[in-house]
Structures are given as C-alpha cells and as structure tokens.
Amino acid sequence: MIQTTSGSHPNSPFTPGYGRRPLVYGGHENLLEDMRTVFAEHDLGESQSLLLSGLRGAGKTSMLQRLQDLARENDWLVISEDASAGLHKRLTASIVPGIVNDLPQATKVELSSLGLWHFSAEWQVDRRPVRTLLRQDLATIAEHSGARGILLTIDEVSSGKTRLREVSAVAREVSHAMAQGVEIVIAFAGIKVDLDELLRQDHTTFLRRSRAVEFTRLSPPEARQVLDETAKIGGRTFDEDALRHLIAVSQGYPFLVQLLGHYAWTHDLESPTIDLKAAEEAQRRGVKAVMDRVMSKVFADLSEKDQEFLRAMAVDEDRSRIGDIVDRLDSYSQYVNGYRNRLIDSGYVEADGHGYIRFALPYLGAYIRSMAEPSAAEHADAWADFPPPSL
Ligand SMILES: Nc1ncnc2c1ncn2[C@@H]1O[C@H](COP(=O)(O)OP(=O)(O)OP(=O)(O)O)[C@@H](O)[C@H]1O
Ligand SMILES: [Mg+2]
Structure with a gap:
C-alpha cells in the first residue's frame, strides 16, 4: 500500500470529463x-x-x-x-x-x-x-x-x-x-x-x-462557488488571489472550471492551501487541455461553411466587424448575415455592439488560430516524404 504523508491531498475532488457528476453544481x-x-x-x-x-x-x-x-x-x-x-x-x-x-x-x-x-x-x-x-x-x-x-x-x-x-x-x-x-x-x-x-x-x-x-456559461459568482466549495469538500482552500485568477481564466465554462480546479489541486499535494502559483500552472495546463479536448470537438461539430466563417472571425484577437468578415469570405452581406444568425442561435457567437460579433466560448478563437499556425502542420510535412506504400 502506498503511504501518504499526513497533510497530503491525493484525491482531487474536481471532475473534469464528460458526464462526470460535479460535487458542487453551479447555477440553474x-x-x-x-x-x-x-x-x-x-x-x-x-x-x-x-x-x-x-x-x-x-x-x-x-x-x-x-x-x-x-x-x-x-x-x-x-x-x-x-x-x-x-x-x-x-x-x-x-x-x-x-x-x-x-x-x-x-x-x-x-x-x-x-x-x-x-x-x-x-x-x-x-x-x-x-x-x-x-x-x-x-x-x-x-x-x-x-x-x-x-x-x-x-x-x-x-x-x-x-x-x-x-x-x-x-x-x-x-x-x-x-x-x-x-x-x-x-x-x-x-x-x-x-x-x-x-x-x-x-x-x-x-x-x-x-x-x-x-x-451557456456560469456567472462569476457561480464559478467561484463551484471552485471554492469543491475544494473545501476535498479539505483544502484556495488563496483569494488564486481563486480570482481561476475564475477569470475559466470564463465560467463548466468543463474548464473543473479542469482548472483539478490542475490547481494537483500542483502541490502537500500544501494545505492552493496558491497563485498553482493557479497559474493550472491556467497553462487547463487552457491547453480545453483546446485539445473540447474546442477541437466544438469546432468539428460545425459544417465546412460554418467553420470557414469562424476562421474568418479568428483573424481578430478580439471582436470582429461583420464588414471585415464579408470581405475575408469574399461574399455578400446577406449571405454572411445568415451564417451569423445561425451561429448566434447555436451559441458559438454573440453580438457585440452594432455590426460586431465575438466568440461566445472562451478559447475557441485561440484554438482556431492555433490550428492555422505552422506547427500544426509540422508532422504533415515530415510525413510527405513517406507516403503509404500501395498494397
Ligand atoms: N453546473 C455545473 N457546475 C459545475 N460543474 C459542472 C456543471 N456542469 C457541468 N460541469 C462539469 O463540466 C464538465 C462537462 O459537463 P457535461 O459532461 O455535463 O457537459 P455536456 O454539456 O453534456 O457536454 P457534451 O455536449 O460534450 O456531452 C464535467 O466535468 C462536469 O463535471
Ligand atoms: Mg453530455
């Protein structure tokens, strides 16, 4: 049997994963x-x-x-x-x-x-x-x-x-x-x-x-409640600055709330409290995991045309001007508006002032941008010299 020293907290009470019952259910x-x-x-x-x-x-x-x-x-x-x-x-x-x-x-x-x-x-x-x-x-x-x-x-x-x-x-x-x-x-x-x-x-x-x-997303107080109370059930507390940092990083997205809580928890199992350093480490791992495990699927759920629309949006770090999207897609505004409305309706995009839109999900834009980076195609290039032999 593995002995744990007293004061160690081996079991994370957070539940990142599909359909895993959260210990503390926020909102609704x-x-x-x-x-x-x-x-x-x-x-x-x-x-x-x-x-x-x-x-x-x-x-x-x-x-x-x-x-x-x-x-x-x-x-x-x-x-x-x-x-x-x-x-x-x-x-x-x-x-x-x-x-x-x-x-x-x-x-x-x-x-x-x-x-x-x-x-x-x-x-x-x-x-x-x-x-x-x-x-x-x-x-x-x-x-x-x-x-x-x-x-x-x-x-x-x-x-x-x-x-x-x-x-x-x-x-x-x-x-x-x-x-x-x-x-x-x-x-x-x-x-x-x-x-x-x-x-x-x-x-x-x-x-x-x-x-x-x-x-959609949890509100900031709901995200706080989930992080704070889940940790307490597990027997530890967040330092206030760590908690605030994780709330901001999570943007209230339930899966990410759980991922961040989990990574922050496991950073230093010996420490009775979870500090800012643990929260920053959780940010690094959690955002990467949410992109790999969630955003990739969220994006793949869309039709080719919808994906094209979101790619045109992802060029902007912040919000996008509809007029720019029309230009980038080399399309008509009526057509683009049809896509805009549908993507708003299905929760991917939200309006942001007249003539502007932004991603409704945190890190979706960042995910799409990361796909466009040369590193994403790195292995594809390397394999080009080794095509599969014909049978
Ligand atoms: N209200 C909530 N409060 C706290 N954690 C939550 C809440 N809702 C979901 N979670 C956590 O978020 C994660 C995703 O939840 P869930 O699997 O229910 O999502 P989903 O909408 O069914 O996703 P999918 O569409 O992929 O099936 C799980 O880790 C779950 O524990
Ligand atoms: Mg589900």
Whole structure:
C-alpha cells in the first residue's frame, strides 16, 4: 500500500470529463427548483418535456443526472438513454423488460394474469403475447411499478437522419402515453442545431411546447462557488488571489472550471492551501487541455461553411466587424448575415455592439488560430516524404 504523508491531498475532488457528476453544481437554480416541485408534487405544468441545449462541456449531461437524482429521490422511475442507433429497440427489447424483471413477484403474477407479460419458471420476462407498443409498455410500468411517475432522459441527440427518425418515433410513443394520462416527463439534451432538427421531424410537434433551457456559461459568482466549495469538500482552500485568477481564466465554462480546479489541486499535494502559483500552472495546463479536448470537438461539430466563417472571425484577437468578415469570405452581406444568425442561435457567437460579433466560448478563437499556425502542420510535412506504400 502506498503511504501518504499526513497533510497530503491525493484525491482531487474536481471532475473534469464528460458526464462526470460535479460535487458542487453551479447555477440553474430555477430549473432545479421547478423540477423538484414537479417530481415532488406532480405539478407537471410546462415542464413535462424539456429541451436542454448547449455546446460541448456546457453541462447538459450533468443536468440530466441532477434531474435523475431528483426524480429518484421522489420515487419516480428513471430511464436514461443516449440517442444512439437502436434507441427504440433498446427501450422495448431490453430496458422495459429489465424494469419488469425487477418488479416484485406479486406484481409479475398480476401482469401475467392480465396477459400483459409472460414469465419463465424463474419469473424472468419470457415474451409478450402480442407486439406491444412502447406507449403501452410505459402505461403498464406507470400503473404497476408503484413508481410515482416516469422520467425518461435522452442525451446526445444528434442530427443524423436515421437517428432522428428513431428519436422522433420514441417521442411519438411518449406523446401518446402522455395523452393517455401516464405521468411521464421527458428530457432531451443535445447541441442546439440538432434539437432544432428534432423539432422539425414528424410527430414531434408536441415538443415545441417544451421548456427550452440553454446551457451557456456560469456567472462569476457561480464559478467561484463551484471552485471554492469543491475544494473545501476535498479539505483544502484556495488563496483569494488564486481563486480570482481561476475564475477569470475559466470564463465560467463548466468543463474548464473543473479542469482548472483539478490542475490547481494537483500542483502541490502537500500544501494545505492552493496558491497563485498553482493557479497559474493550472491556467497553462487547463487552457491547453480545453483546446485539445473540447474546442477541437466544438469546432468539428460545425459544417465546412460554418467553420470557414469562424476562421474568418479568428483573424481578430478580439471582436470582429461583420464588414471585415464579408470581405475575408469574399461574399455578400446577406449571405454572411445568415451564417451569423445561425451561429448566434447555436451559441458559438454573440453580438457585440452594432455590426460586431465575438466568440461566445472562451478559447475557441485561440484554438482556431492555433490550428492555422505552422506547427500544426509540422508532422504533415515530415510525413510527405513517406507516403503509404500501395498494397
Ligand atoms: N453546473 C455545473 N457546475 C459545475 N460543474 C459542472 C456543471 N456542469 C457541468 N460541469 C462539469 O463540466 C464538465 C462537462 O459537463 P457535461 O459532461 O455535463 O457537459 P455536456 O454539456 O453534456 O457536454 P457534451 O455536449 O460534450 O456531452 C464535467 O466535468 C462536469 O463535471
Ligand atoms: Mg453530455
């Protein structure tokens, strides 16, 4: 066993990574409060369907997890899935039978006598008498599981055609279940353009009445709270100047808040407090990591044309003048404005005074500039002398 000296703090309480539950959850208090009421009091109101949109690392999956926790605390049944291929089949052929398997035996006897499900001698799901629709499954579970309601969360909605068709098929079943009076809340998460596409599918019109929540950045006090309280839970404190520095570097971007906290924590595990030197080291490592691990994906999510637009913006260190972008793209202002509006709508860009825009995400511009540097192509050049031999 490895001995740690007393006063050492080996385990970082920060959670940089996708879908890792943060110990301290910053912001979005209104939504959480409303959903607590929904689950506790069954007052579904406008919160029966939720659309959580935001760019990568903004905290959508973490919010779904919070909602799942709230639902479970209030004795709701939780079904959480990703919108990956085979969603509908997974639900009907695996998730729902799994839920039924976990029901008490007396309930299974009841389901069996009603002819809803057939069971093996060991009381495991055998088969269903007829081809059942998901809406019926949901109604059966709601009625017989003893749960107070069902929360269905679908993460990673993406705009691939087949997948969207599947997600909308599931949405249709859920809307029918809702219409039958099944107590069900459904929450989708994905990037904005993909959720917009989902709303354009057949059978998803009911989702237009959803509560839509956009995940952007945390406010400075929220970023402070996350850093400060997470460190305290881990048993250490930040020096005030270190804390202020990290808040500024993070720009409230949730993934980066966690990365910075983590690197600052691990800088000197023996020290009881985290000082400015640790924060500066965290800045160096955290900004690099956020560019490599997050900004690269955020950028790759865009179409070629959108990327071109952002490249034209990244020429400017600070904000960009729309007129300059029109020139750089050698295009028309009407066309450029179309892109501008879409990129604002999906959270990449924000307006900054009349005729100007800037990146809405910290370090996205810096990432794009770094791609254009000669060093990025360094290895490509070196490999040019060694083309792969033909087979
Ligand atoms: N409100 C928050 N407060 C503190 N930390 C957060 C918050 N939201 C997210 N995080 C942290 O940020 C990181 C990214 O969160 P998450 O995986 O939920 O993002 P996401 O929006 O689902 O990203 P993606 O689009 O790539 O799936 C995780 O490390 C998580 O712990
Ligand atoms: Mg996610």
